[in-house]
Amino acid sequence: MLTIHTDVSELKKKIAITGRQSLAIPLNAFARDLSELIDKNFDKEVDPRDRKWVDLKPATWARKRTRKILTETGRLRRSIRVTGNRSGITIQANTEYAKYLQFGTSKMPARPFIGWSPKWLNLLRERIVKHVRNRAKRDARTGK
Numbered sequence: 001m002l003t004i005h006t007d008v009s010e011l012k013k014k015i016a017i018t019g020r021q022s023l024a025i026p027l028n029a030f031a032r033d034l035s036e037l038i039d040k041n042f043d044k045e046v047d048p049r050d051r052k053w054v055d056l057k058p059a060t061w062a063r064k065r066t067r068k069i070l071t072e073t074g075r076l077r078r079s080i081r082v083t084g085n086r087s088g089i090t091i092q093a094n095t096e097y098a099k100y101l102q103f104g105t106s107k108m109p110a111r112p113f114i115g116w117s118p119k120w121l122n123l124l125r126e127r128i129v130k131h132v133r134n135r136a137k138r139d140a141r142t143g144k
Contacts (some may be wrong), residue, residue, distance in 0.1 A: 001093065001094050001095070001098065001099075002092065002099045002102055002114070003090060003092045004090070004091045004114060004115065005090045005091075006088045006090075006116070007088045008023055008087065008089075009087070009088075022086045024086040025131055026084075026124075026127040026128045026130070027086070027088065027089055027127075028084040029084070029127050030084055030089065030123065030124050030127045031083050031084035031089060032082075033123055033127070034082045034089070034091070034120060034123075035081075035082040037123075038080055038091075038114060039077070041113065042068075042077050045069050045070070047111070047115070048112065048114065048116060048117035048120060049117045049119075050117075050119070053069045053070065054110075056069055070101060070111055075095055076093060076095050076097070076101065076113075079092075079093050079095050080093050080094075080113075080114065081094070093113070093114060101113065102114065
């Protein structure tokens with residue numbers, strides 16, 4: 001299993017979210033967005049920064065049943081879960097071989113399929129800013 005968790009407690013301090021205010025709503029929305037982006041990256045065969053995965057060796061292509069680099073059975077792709085809650089974002093790939101594909105080995109190059117990119121961080125920032133603005137408008141209307 002491969003897990004990446006990003007804690008947002010420092011981010012909350014920087015944008016002055018305190019008390020009962022929570023980032024759970026934008027983080028949940030971002031988790032759904034991120035799940036779709038990861039799935040699209042599998043289709044495009046690119047890493048989170050849109051760089052093409054290293055091609056397979058001819059011998060590997062000869063034995064594969066599919067014409068996709070990280071897809072043989074689809075198990076890895078189906079195992080990926082992205083969750084968001086008030087503490088952060090967690091991305092998990094629940095296969096025993098995910099870490100070898102993500103980071104590579106001495107005999108195989110890395111083909112990262114999860115991680116952070118400027119594009120993904122901008123999307124997260126947009127979700128949070130939208131949430132904070134909506135919250136401020138609502139609080140102004142209700143006098144909180």
